[in-house]
Amino acid sequence: MAQRGFHPVSGERSGRCSRNARIGLCVGLSVAVIATVVAVLVWHQGRLQKPPPPQKWKGRGTTSNFSHIVLGRCYTYIQFLRPELRNRDCRKIEEAFRNAFLSKNPCQVTEQDYAPLIKLINQTVDCNKTVFWSRSKELVHQYTRLQKTLFTLEDTLLGYLADDLDWCGDAGSSEMNYDSCPLRREDCPASAVSVFWTLASRKFAEDACGMVHVMLNGSLSTPFNINSTFGSVEILNLQPKRVHTLQAWVTHNIGEISRDSCTSSSINDLRSIVNNMNITFVCQNNYRSINFLQCVKNPEHFLCG
Numbered sequence: 554m555a556q557r558g559f560h561p562v563s564g565e566r567s568g569r570c571s572r573n574a575r576i577g578l579c580v581g582l583s584v585a586v587i588a589t590v591v592a593v594l595v596w597h598q599g600r601l602q603k604p605p606p607p608q609k610w611k612g613r614g615t616t617s618n619f620s621h622i623v624l625g626r627c628y629t630y631i632q633f634l635r636p637e638l639r640n641r642d643c644r645k646i647e648e649a650f651r652n653a654f655l656s657k658n659p660c661q662v663t664e665q666d667y668a669p670l671i672k673l674i675n676q677t678v679d680c681n682k683t684v685f686w687s688r689s690k691e692l693v694h695q696y697t698r699l700q701k702t703l704f705t706l707e708d709t710l711l712g713y714l715a716d717d718l719d720w721c722g723d724a725g726s727s728e729m730n731y732d733s734c735p736l737r738r739e740d741c742p743a744s745a746v747s748v749f750w751t752l753a754s755r756k757f758a759e760d761a762c763g764m765v766h767v768m769l770n771g772s773l774s775t776p777f778n779i780n781s782t783f784g785s786v787e788i789l790n791l792q793p794k795r796v797h798t799l800q801a802w803v804t805h806n807i808g809e810i811s812r813d814s815c816t817s818s819s820i821n822d823l824r825s826i827v828n829n830m831n832i833t834f835v836c837q838n839n840y841r842s843i844n845f846l847q848c849v850k851n852p853e854h855f856l857c858g
């Protein structure tokens with residue numbers, strides 16, 4: 554007969570063995586239960602602690618499908634509009650645009666944040682082909698769409714990508730804020746969008762050469778507004794060593810009394826600023842080519858007969 558407490562074959566003490574096994578099993582089970590409870594608690598806590606909602610601003614939120622639009626515009630531009638840029642990497646360009654403002658307070662985005670995007674695009678406009686504008690967006694783009702050798706900022710890849718879009722991120726999230734973005738005049742003067750346009754406008758002006766043009770709206774009492782981006786950024790960043798003449802086309806809405814806006818006081822202000830920079834100023838009232846374009850839309854008007 555086997556001795557009590559000894560296994561008949563191995564000779565080990567079977568009583569202590571089963572007690573140790575039970576203790577081990579108990580400890581193991583307890584650890585598993587505690588781990589499960591902790592995991593459930595952490596998971597539950599995580600569900601309760603959603604990321605804080607993005608900051609609320611007064612302007613429209615990021616344009617829906619922002620990334621898709623930018624990518625699509627980029628391919629359209631390099632494939633069809635300006636195939637000379639076909640070696641640009643649209644995926645990298647779209648990514649650099651997004652990274653400039655994502656995960657950041659939209660009132661603290663800097664020009665430096667857009668530097669990688671600008672570097673990737675790297676486009677130059679030939680001398681004599683730069684066209685600025687102020688308060689004449691639709692007409693100037695109708696004109697450059699026909700005169701394909703002329704470029705407004707929105708006819709360059711950088712401006713083309715961003716034209717009419719809104720965008721902003723949020724410091725507490727890696728997502729775009731589709732609900733609201735800062736308004737330039739009410740939330741912060743230097744929003745992600747505003748910094749972009751000021752930078753793009755400055756660079757566009759700095760790079761201009763030869764004779765440059767500007768289309769101004771003569772139907773306004775002040776066709777030249779010193780506070781506009783043209784008046785406060787572009788004019789001041791023309792390089793007199795590169796630009797010899799600024800030609801202004803002052804247009805009037807068809808059917809409105811056509812006055813000689815080139816002698817108006819705001820255009821005289823522009824003339825003084827430009828002349829002080831040692832740049833020649835030339836002004837054309839109701840430039841004929843642009844009149845023809847206006848008449849396409851208003852063929853019945855007696856001035857178009």
Ligand code: DN4
Pocket residue numbers: 684685686687688689690705706707716717737746747748750751754757780781782783784787
């Ligand atoms: P404008 O006709 O007074 O302004 C044209 C549009 O651009 C308006 O919707 C402006 O918004 C908006 N805008 C102008 N400056 C900024 C800025 N810094 N940040 C955000 N939006 C802006 O003419 P302008 O002389 O002020 O601007 C036109 C000139 O600047 C052109 O020669 C372009 O090269 C360049 N630019 C173009 C654009 C664009 O295509 C934007 C900015 C600058 P709001 O004033 O009605 O709020 O959108």
